[in-house]
Amino acid sequence: MALFIHGIGSVDPAPALGHAPEPAEARAGNRLHAIEPNYLDFIDARASRRMSRIVKMGIAAAVQAVRGSGGGPVDGVVAGTGWGCLEDTVAFLQKLVVNGEDMLSPTSFIYSTHNTIAAQVAYHLKCRGYNNTFSHRNISFESALIDAQLLAHEQPAQRLLVGGIDELTDTSFTVLSRLKTFKSQQPGGPLDELYDQGTPGTWAGEGATFFLVSGEAGPTARAQLLAVRTVSFGTPEKAAAVARQLLTANQLTWVDLLITGENGDQENDAAIQRFATDFGHSGPVHKFKHLCGEYPTASAFALRLGAELLAGTESTPRPADIPRTILIYNRFQQQHQSLMLLQAC
Amino acid sequence: MDALKQQLKELLVEHLNLKDVKPEAIADDQPIFGEGLGLDSIDALEIIVMLQQHFGIRLTKADNGPQVLATVNSMADYITTHRK
Amino acid sequence: MGVAVTGVGIICALGTNQDEVMASFRAHASGIGPAQHLPTRHRDDYVFGEVPLSNAALAAQQGLPARLSRTILLSHHAAREAYASVPATLREEQRVGFISATSVGGMDKTESFFKDYVQASTAGDLRQVINHDCGKSTDFVAEKLGIHDFVTTISTACSSSANAIMLGARMIESGQLDIVVAGGADPLTRFTFNGFNTLMIVDRQQSRPLDASREGLNLGEGAAYVVLMRADLAAASGANVFCQLSGFGNTNDAHHQTALSDDGEGPFLAMTQALAAANLQPADIGYVNLHGTGTENNDLAEGAAIRRIFGEAVPKLSSTKSFTGHTLAASGAIEAVFSALAVRDGLMFPNFSFATPVEGPALRPVQQFHVDTSVRHVLSNSFGFGGNCSSLLFSRA
Numbered sequence: 001m002a003l004f005i006h007g008i009g010s011v012d013p014a015p016a017l018g019h020a021p022e023p024a025e026a027r028a029g030n031r032l033h034a035i036e037p038n039y040l041d042f043i044d045a046r047a048s049r050r051m052s053r054i055v056k057m058g059i060a061a062a063v064q065a066v067r068g069s070g071g072g073p074v075d076g077v078v079a080g081t082g083w084g085c086l087e088d089t090v091a092f093l094q095k096l097v098v099n100g101e102d103m104l105s106p107t108s109f110i111y112s113t114h115n116t117i118a119a120q121v122a123y124h125l126k127c128r129g130y131n132n133t134f135s136h137r138n139i140s141f142e143s144a145l146i147d148a149q150l151l152a153h154e155q156p157a158q159r160l161l162v163g164g165i166d167e168l169t170d171t172s173f174t175v176l177s178r179l180k181t182f183k184s185q186q187p188g189g190p191l192d193e194l195y196d197q198g199t200p201g202t203w204a205g206e207g208a209t210f211f212l213v214s215g216e217a218g219p220t221a222r223a224q225l226l227a228v229r230t231v232s233f234g235t236p237e238k239a240a241a242v243a244r245q246l247l248t249a250n251q252l253t254w255v256d257l258l259i260t261g262e263n264g265d266q267e268n269d270a271a272i273q274r275f276a277t278d279f280g281h282s283g284p285v286h287k288f289k290h291l292c293g294e295y296p297t298a299s300a301f302a303l304r305l306g307a308e309l310l311a312g313t314e315s316t317p318r319p320a321d322i323p324r325t326i327l328i329y330n331r332f333q334q335q336h337q338s339l340m341l342l343q344a345c
Numbered sequence: 346m347d348a349l350k351q352q353l354k355e356l357l358v359e360h361l362n363l364k365d366v367k368p369e370a371i372a373d374d375q376p377i378f379g380e381g382l383g384l385d386s387i388d389a390l391e392i393i394v395m396l397q398q399h400f401g402i403r404l405t406k407a408d409n410g411p412q413v414l415a416t417v418n419s420m421a422d423y424i425t426t427h428r429k
Numbered sequence: 430m431g432v433a434v435t436g437v438g439i440i441c442a443l444g445t446n447q448d449e450v451m452a453s454f455r456a457h458a459s460g461i462g463p464a465q466h467l468p469t470r471h472r473d474d475y476v477f478g479e480v481p482l483s484n485a486a487l488a489a490q491q492g493l494p495a496r497l498s499r500t501i502l503l504s505h506h507a508a509r510e511a512y513a514s515v516p517a518t519l520r521e522e523q524r525v526g527f528i529s530a531t532s533v534g535g536m537d538k539t540e541s542f543f544k545d546y547v548q549a550s551t552a553g554d555l556r557q558v559i560n561h562d563c564g565k566s567t568d569f570v571a572e573k574l575g576i577h578d579f580v581t582t583i584s585t586a587c588s589s590s591a592n593a594i595m596l597g598a599r600m601i602e603s604g605q606l607d608i609v610v611a612g613g614a615d616p617l618t619r620f621t622f623n624g625f626n627t628l629m630i631v632d633r634q635q636s637r638p639l640d641a642s643r644e645g646l647n648l649g650e651g652a653a654y655v656v657l658m659r660a661d662l663a664a665a666s667g668a669n670v671f672c673q674l675s676g677f678g679n680t681n682d683a684h685h686q687t688a689l690s691d692d693g694e695g696p697f698l699a700m701t702q703a704l705a706a707a708n709l710q711p712a713d714i715g716y717v718n719l720h721g722t723g724t725e726n727n728d729l730a731e732g733a734a735i736r737r738i739f740g741e742a743v744p745k746l747s748s749t750k751s752f753t754g755h756t757l758a759a760s761g762a763i764e765a766v767f768s769a770l771a772v773r774d775g776l777m778f779p780n781f782s783f784a785t786p787v788e789g790p791a792l793r794p795v796q797q798f799h800v801d802t803s804v805r806h807v808l809s810n811s812f813g814f815g816g817n818c819s820s821l822l823f824s825r826a
Contacts, residue, residue: 001603046383049362050686077681082562084584093543093620101470101623105394106387109624110687110814113532114563114584119815122681128698131681131817132592135534136582137564143581150599174550175558232580233572335568336580386688390627 001153003145003213004221004345005307009064011036011057012207012301014291027191030182031173031204032293036060043124050107051120052087054167057208058117059124062161066125069212069220075158076130078147079118080140081165082296083172088112090171117165117208129158138332139230140164141297142340146228148213156215163210164300168293173204181294183264191290194264202263205293209300211307221345222311225303226250231337236271239337240278243327246341255341256323257309258285259302261330263294268333275329275337299330299338310344349421352399357417360395361388373418378411389414400424431660432598433826435668436514437766438507438612441651441753442478445490446510447766451776454798459752459781461635461647467617471626475633478649478754479617497569498535498560499650503759504614505570507652512574512610514656519666523607526579528597529567529654530589530613532758535560536620566614579606584758586813587720589613590653591761591821595677597657607662612654612762621757622648628687636723636755638748639732639794641785646722649754653762655769660826672772675806675824676709678702682816688726693734695818696720700738700808703820707806714744715804716771716795718764718778720812721748722755731810732790745801747794751781761811761819768809768823775802 013026015035026032034057039048042060051059058079066074091108115133122131130151134143141164148162176182183201187193194203217224227246231239247253258281262269276285286309292301306326328340354368357377361384371382378384392414396402402424404410413423439446442460443453453460464477466484480487480503487502488495491509508527515525538557546553559565567582579600583593590613597609615621625631625648632645663670680702682695689695704711720731735743749767750756756763770776780794805825812818 045365046363049364050387082564084563092624093540094547096540096619096623097543097547101619103394103397104623104627106390106624106627106687109620109627110387112624113586113814115586115813115815115817116686118585119681119686119817122683122816123686126683128680128683128695130679131585131815132583132596132679133585134581135563135584136567136580137562139581140564146581147596150596150603153603154599171546175546175555178551179555179559230579230581232568233577385685387686390629394627 001149003149003152003215003225004217005211005213005223005225006220007065007067007069007212008304008307009061009068010207010209010304011061012209012292013205029186031168033168034206050111052085052111054085054087054165055111055117055120057167058163058165059121061163061208061210062121065161065210065212072159074125074127074161076151076160077118077122077127078132078144078160078162079165080134080144080297081114081117082135082137082140083166084114084135085112085116086167086169086172090169121161137335138296139336139338141300142228142230142338149228152213152215159212159214161210162213163208164297165208166206166295166297168204168206168295176204194290195262195287197264198266200265202265202289202294205295205298207292207295207301209304217345223307224343224345225340226343227341229339234337236275237278239329239339240275243279243329243339246339250341252325255325255327256283257326258283259306259326259328260285260287261289261298261302262287263289265333268331271331272329294332299328302328302330303340306342310342346421349424350417353417353420356395356399360391371417374416376415400428402427432601432674433658433660433663433668434655434671434674434769435658435663436511436656437671437769438510439653439763439766440480440503440506441756441763442480442649443752445482445506454778457798459635461754464617469619469622475631476635476647477617478647478756480650496556498566499537499616500531500535500614501566501569503616503650503652504529504566505573507612507614508570508574508610508654511654511656514669515608519608520575523662524578525576526597526600526606526609527567527571527574527576528581528583528593528609528611529570530583530593530758531563531566532584532586532589532615533618533621534563535565536618537616540619576610585817586815587757588761588811588813588817588819589758591811591819592679594655594762594765594821595679595819598674598677601657601659607659609657610654611657612652613758614652615650615757615759617648617650630724632723635781636751637782638719638721638723638751638780639728639787639792640783641787643723643725643728645724646750647754649756651753651756651759651763653759653766655762655765670826671769672823673826674821676703676707676822678706678820680818682818684816687814689730689812691730691733693730695816696731696734696810696812697737699818699820700734700810703808703822707822707824709806711739712742713806714808716777716807717744717746718768718807718809719746719748720810721750723750728787729789732787732792735792736790743792745777745795746792747778747780749778764809765821768807768821771804771807772823772825775800775804777801
């Protein structure tokens with residue numbers, strides 16, 4: 001049930017992986033924000049007049065993914081978003097509270113539902129096929145991938161858009177800060193100072209990343225996702241055991257590269273060390289959250305990184321040996337764990 | 346009356362986020378829904394709230410909304426007649 | 430391979446379990462009335478399909494703390510009832526998943542938080558806002574039930590739990606899971622009530638789907654789950670099989686963020702796909718549980734799609750939302766429970782009231798709760814904001 005990745009589109013804090021963003025560009029304190037494109041390249045002004053930022057980010061990423069695959073029809077859209085359409089949700093809530101349930105207008109409400117992004121992508125592309133949205137914390141994107149994998153298994157020729165989208169707003173940043181999600185120190189040096197500080201908390205991030213996938217290879221395929229699994233309510237050792245099963249099931253004995261979701265939080269990163277030790281990986285390890293920050297669908301960014309490394313895209317820092325197999329392991333604090341196994345085409 | 350119409354046009358552009366339209370480009374008698382300005386049913390609901398917020402006018406289903414909201418002229422007439 | 434429905438759990442305005450809900454239907458007693466618990470200033474002007482228990486009472490029934498979100502309290506109530514049908518040996522030996530759906534997550538708690546937060550960004554009780562995200566209630570219930578092989582949440586507005594059931598069936602068919610508890614939950618909140626009200630599609634009186642006098646929907650709340658089981662496992666383990674989930678369709682109308690297209694293209698495609706997946710003809714369908722919200726747009730679009738598929742030979746059909754209110758993300762699962770009972774016991778669910786058909790589709794709903802054992806196949810429709818359209822098809826085992 002391999003999923004072939006034919007196109008990738010992303011609106012995130014690190015649009016060109018080869019040129020990690022300057023602090024001034026994408027970082028404000030402990031907060032990384034997406035570098036947004038000119039949306040007029042993707043949606044006309046009239047069509048986008050009611051869209052909040054997350055919907056525009058999603059459409060731009062989806063359209064980039066379709067263009068990247070060489071264009072053509074899309075047969076279904078599957079999205080994952082952990083936080084949903086926060087800007088519109090907060091806008092409607094605010095008016096609801098301040099106006100005392102009076103003088104409310106519909107726009108922010110009708111665009112507040114979690115499925116708005118996948119729905120607007122479908123509307124924009126006139127795609128009447130399968131459409132689904134997952135919102136399950138830090139495995140929202142993986143859930144969408146599992147659904148897409150099933151679709152590809154059922155009808156391999158289908159061309160599907162699958163993506164992970166989350167936006168950070170001032171309100172969510174404030175509330176998550178009060179929940180002590182982020183580091184209290186203000187960074188100023190290089191991006192990788194996120195790690196190894198031995199302190200709690202992480203940096204905030206956001207992003208919209210879509211993939212055009214299908215069950216068939218073809219000339220445009222850049223990488224293939226051999227397997228995706230979620231591990232709920234389990235230890236890092238349980239996830240490592242699942243990872244070994246995935247390798248065995250795919251006739252692999254090791255992977256060339258491990259990409260892990262360290263986010264600078266000492267407890268989270270200690271758990272990732274436990275995974276790495278138990279899994280027994282001896283090759284190189286890449287981290288990614290210093291590039292995109294922490295958000296529920298950050299694993300979509302990791303998949304983009306992995307696929308671009310496998311494809312050897314020019315914008316990517318090529319390791320000495322271009323890897324042929326990559327395992328991505330992600331987790332966020334005490335929530336779920338996920339595994340994605342990738343292979344070059 | 347002209348000041349009211351100009352205010353309405355500016356409010357429409359602002360509330361409906363019509364970035365591609367200049368207020369003065371909206372004609373007083375131009376149909377604003379469908380082919381005219383291209384607005385839709387969601388815009389109609391937004392305009393109803395806008396009229397409530399700025400002019401204290403409460404339109405209900407019984408008030409023949411489509412006719413009242415048809416053009417800047419019809420809205421201005423309704424406001425002038427019903428404003429308290 | 431085949432997927433069987435082997436258990437159900439439900440809580441809605443009609444009652445707190447399957448027996449209470451069915452007793453309400455037998456008595457033709459709807460759950461629509463004034464709200465006792467939703468703290469809205471519009472309480473006296475509108476009617477609701479409210480679960481007739483406070484959070485404290487709901488929590489006490491389940492031995493849970495009353496501070497939990499109403500979403501969690503409803504979800505756990507119904508999921509526990511459904512999962513009780515699965516014996517301990519199967520729970521331990523088989524791969525079990527929990528796929529839930531919600532559109533607003535812990536919004537009831539977020540509203541309370543926000544009341545203080547708008548005064549000062551340092552104010553507001555954080556123990557309330559941590560309930561906000563959709564996955565919170567799913568994780569809580571999965572852990573309580575001890576389900577961990579696969580857990581996720583779907584949020585496609587009013588079609589959410591139909592899609593949860595569909596995904597559960599597909600994961601069983603693909604061999605990834607053996608048993609799935611699938612459904613959804615949504616509480617009444619000021620957010621959703623006022624939201625629908627801005628669209629001017631909330632009826633101040635009890636809703637009248639398919640009737641020419643209809644003026645919109647009533648908002649409701651609740652939760653429901655079905656137990657889906659690999660058909661051969663259901664047979665081998667002697668499970669109480671309600672029916673098979675024989676087909677499903679998921680499409681997008683791609684027409685408008687909130688309104689369905691006039692010809693009901695999305696609903697038409699969803700029902701057509703479900704029929705094709707089950708290898709059935711329209712004439713095989715004995716009953717359709719409509720999405721049937723009671724809005725003008727839904728009646729016309731769903732009606733057009735029904736006419737396109739069934740022509741003059743329209744099967745028995747009705748909208749149970751005139752009894753339960755529109756329970757949003759829970760509605761697909763609540764109506765899946767009714768559909769499963771319609772197949773197993775031939776129960777035909779009525780509209781609460783009906784007088785004059787809507788011009789155009791001119792559909793006439795079932796008006797009396799009755800038994801029709803000739804029914805072998807039942808369609809259930811769920812459509813939502815964003816053009817999400819889903820149909821489930823249940824068939825006699």
